Amino acid sequence: MEPASPFARYQQLQSYVGWTDEDARRVQSLEPLVRPHFAALIDDFYAEIERHPDARRVITGGEEQISRLKQTLHAWLAELFSGRYDRQYVERRWRVGLRHVEIGLDQVYTNAALSRLRSGLLTVIEESRPELCIETLVVRRSLNILMDLDLALIEDAYQTEYRRRQRAADRLAAIGEMAGGIAHELRKPLND
Numbered sequence: 001m002e003p004a005s006p007f008a009r010y011q012q013l014q015s016y017v018g019w020t021d022e023d024a025r026r027v028q029s030l031e032p033l034v035r036p037h038f039a040a041l042i043d044d045f046y047a048e049i050e051r052h053p054d055a056r057r058v059i060t061g062g063e064e065q066i067s068r069l070k071q072t073l074h075a076w077l078a079e080l081f082s083g084r085y086d087r088q089y090v091e092r093r094w095r096v097g098l099r100h101v102e103i104g105l106d107q108v109y110t111n112a113a114l115s116r117l118r119s120g121l122l123t124v125i126e127e128s129r130p131e132l133c134i135e136t137l138v139v140r141r142s143l144n145i146l147m148d149l150d151l152a153l154i155e156d157a158y159q160t161e162y163r164r165r166q167r168a169a170d171r172l173a174a175i176g177e178m179a180g181g182i183a184h185e186l187r188k189p190l191n192d
C-alpha cells in the first residue's frame with residue numbers, strides 16, 4: 001500500500017484533533033497582535049540555540065547562515081498565522097523535517113525550540129489581552145492545536161526521511177557483504 005501523502009497525513013491529524021475552519025480564523029485574528037513581536041521572538045530562538053552546543057554545532061555557516069535562518073523562521077511564523085493550511089503549507093513544513101535530518105539536528109531540539117516559541121507567543125497574547133475571558137482561552141487553544149500539528153508534521157517528515165536513509169544504508173551494507181562474498185569465491189582456487 002502506498003504511504004499517504006504529507007497533505008493527506010496532515011488532514012488525518014487535523015481531523016484527529018478536531019481542527020476546524022473556525023480555529024483557522026481564530027489563529028489568523030491574532031496575526032496583527034503577534035507580528036510586531038516576531039523579530040524579538042526570533043532573536044530569542046537563536047540566542048537560546050547558542051547556549052546549547054549540541055544544537056549549535058549543526059549551524060556550520062556562521063553569521064551568514066544564522067541571518068538566513070532568521071528569515072526562514074520569520075516566513076514560517078508568518079505562515080503559521082496566515083489562516084491558510086493548504087497543500088503548499090504542508091509541503092513547506094515537510095521540508096523542515098527533511099532539512100533537519102540532512103544537517104544532523106537531534107529532533108529533541110526542535111521540540112524544545114517549539115516549546116520556547118510557543119511560550120513566547122502565549123506571553124505576547126496574555127500581555128495584550130490580560131482579561132481571561134472565554135474568547136482569549138479559545139483562541140489560545142486554537143493556537144496550541146496548530147502548533148502541535150506543526151510539530152507532528154516536522155516529526156513525521158523527520159522520521160520518514162530518517163528511516164529512508166537507514167534502509168538505504170542497510171541495503172548498501174548488504175550489497176557490500178554480497179560483493180565481499182563473491183570476491184572471496186573468485187579468489188578461491190578452482191579445485192578448492
Ligand code: HEM
Nearest residue numbers: 049055056058059065072076095096099103109110113114
Ligand atoms: C520550532 C522549531 C524549528 C523550526 C520551525 C525550524 C524551521 C526551519 C526552516 C523553515 C528551515 C528551512 C527549511 C527549508 O530549507 O525549506 C530550517 C532549516 C534549518 N534548521 Fe530549523 N527549525 C526549528 C528548529 C531548529 C533548531 C533547534 C535548530 C538548531 C540549530 C535548527 C537548525 C536548522 C538549520 C541549520 C537548518 C538548515 C538551514 C540552511 O539551509 O542553511 N532548526 N529550519
